[in-house]
Amino acid sequence: MLYVRLITMRLLKAVVVLFMIIIFNFVLIQLAPGDPAAILAGEAGATDEEFLRQLRERFGLDQPMYVQLWRYVSGVAMLDFGFSYRQQMPVLDLILARLPATLLLTGTAFVLSLALGIVAGSLAAARVKKPSGSIIMALALLFYATPLFWVALMSVVLFSVYLDLLPAYGMYTVGAGHTGMALVLDVAKHLVLPATTLALFFMAIYTRMTRASMLEASQQDFVKTARAKGLKNSVIQRRHILRNALLPIITLAGLQAGQMVGGAILTETVFAWPGIGRLMFEALQQRDYNLLLGIFFFSAALVIVFNIITDLVYRLADPRIKEAS
Numbered sequence: 001m002l003y004v005r006l007i008t009m010r011l012l013k014a015v016v017v018l019f020m021i022i023i024f025n026f027v028l029i030q031l032a033p034g035d036p037a038a039i040l041a042g043e044a045g046a047t048d049e050e051f052l053r054q055l056r057e058r059f060g061l062d063q064p065m066y067v068q069l070w071r072y073v074s075g076v077a078m079l080d081f082g083f084s085y086r087q088q089m090p091v092l093d094l095i096l097a098r099l100p101a102t103l104l105l106t107g108t109a110f111v112l113s114l115a116l117g118i119v120a121g122s123l124a125a126a127r128v129k130k131p132s133g134s135i136i137m138a139l140a141l142l143f144y145a146t147p148l149f150w151v152a153l154m155s156v157v158l159f160s161v162y163l164d165l166l167p168a169y170g171m172y173t174v175g176a177g178h179t180g181m182a183l184v185l186d187v188a189k190h191l192v193l194p195a196t197t198l199a200l201f202f203m204a205i206y207t208r209m210t211r212a213s214m215l216e217a218s219q220q221d222f223v224k225t226a227r228a229k230g231l232k233n234s235v236i237q238r239r240h241i242l243r244n245a246l247l248p249i250i251t252l253a254g255l256q257a258g259q260m261v262g263g264a265i266l267t268e269t270v271f272a273w274p275g276i277g278r279l280m281f282e283a284l285q286q287r288d289y290n291l292l293l294g295i296f297f298f299s300a301a302l303v304i305v306f307n308i309i310t311d312l313v314y315r316l317a318d319p320r321i322k323e324a325s
Contacts, residue, residue: 010311014304018297022076025296026069076297082290086283088175091294095276100296101171102275103186105194105268106260113199114253117206118246124207125214126237138210144204152197152270159193166193169272194271198264202256209252213245220244247314254310258303 056062063071075082081091120136127133143151160168167190172178178186217223218241226236265277272278276295283291 006311006315007308010308014301014308017304019073019203021300022073022100022293022297023069025293026072027065029293030065030068052269072293081294081297084283084288084291086286086288087291091291092290094279095294095298098276098279101273102261102264102268102277105191105198105273105275106257108191108195109198109202109264110222110253110257110260112195114206114249114255117203118198118210118242118249120203120207121210122214122237124211124244125218125241128211128215136207140204140207142204143200146200148201149266149270150271151200152194152267155193155197156270166190168193171274175241192193194267194273197271198260198267202260205252205256206249209249210245212242213248217241217244238269250310250314254306257306257310261302270281 014185053062072082080090081095083089084091084094087094116283120140124133124136124140127136156168159166167173170184171190172186176186193320214237223236223240225238261277264273264275267273268275268277269281276298280292280295282288
């Protein structure tokens with residue numbers, strides 16, 4: 001009953017937050033430079049005022065801002081995100097077609113970064129006064145400080161151009177006609193470089209957080225009591241220190257999961273991964289405002305969903321936490 005009430009309250013708050021995000025994004029898009037009608041007219045080779053007027057009237061760009069906002073909010077309430085005048089498709093269909101690829105990429109990168117970060121941070125905390133611990137932290141600092149686009153480009157040069165081990169772009173081999181397990185393996189092979197590139201930055205953050213949390217937990221009284229009882233160091237590290245050190249990591253992971261969707265824009269663009277990140281970049285170049293607003297909405301919704309899941313996991317990990325009154 002507690003979790004049902006928690007989810008209900010979070011969902012009600014999420015509706016309010018999404019409504020505010022819709023208005024904020026719409027106003028920002030309207031203030032952005034560039035006229036979509038002028039761009040379309042220029043590509044069509046017709047720049048006379050009558051043609052521009054017809055385009056603005058067709059897409060509702062001739063209406064006042066508050067009228068356009070009301071129409072957009074009313075449409076979103078009915079899951080109608082408008083029509084992409086560049087792609088000639090409904091915005092919802094475009095996003096739903098690209099969303100699985102983004103979820104696959106970000107989900108894989110999230111699990112990979114979290115698992116490797118916790119393992120590396122645990123090893124660094126256990127070897128805090130040894131050279132191996134310093135090496136782990138130095139590598140984490142290197143991955144954290146290195147720009148994501150540089151890692152992406154260098155991984156393509158190394159593993160695709162020189163070593164020819166992994167594909168450099170796309171989600172699957174075009175024209176190969178793979179089905180079943182062959183298709184799964186082909187997608188997995190294409191997923192290695194973009195998922196690893198996206199995971200390295202966040203893995204460095206989890207490594208540093210895990211090490212700091214474990215070192216702090218190791219100074220607590222219950223750990224000193226466990227050592228006084230004669231428990232093995234491996235048992236103390238796993239059952240007492242790591243378990244309590246995971247709580248701040250869960251909070252950070254929930255926040256970072258939403259940020260990965262934003263980080264996927266650059267990764268998807270470099271590796272030509274057909275997700276909503278690359279779709280957002282294309283929509284921005286083409287001044288496809290309806291598509292941009294739809295992507296912003298889904299990105300915000302994903303962040304809110306991740307935060308709700310984080311709250312639930314946090315309460316499962318630490319039963320002492322009660323719902324705030």
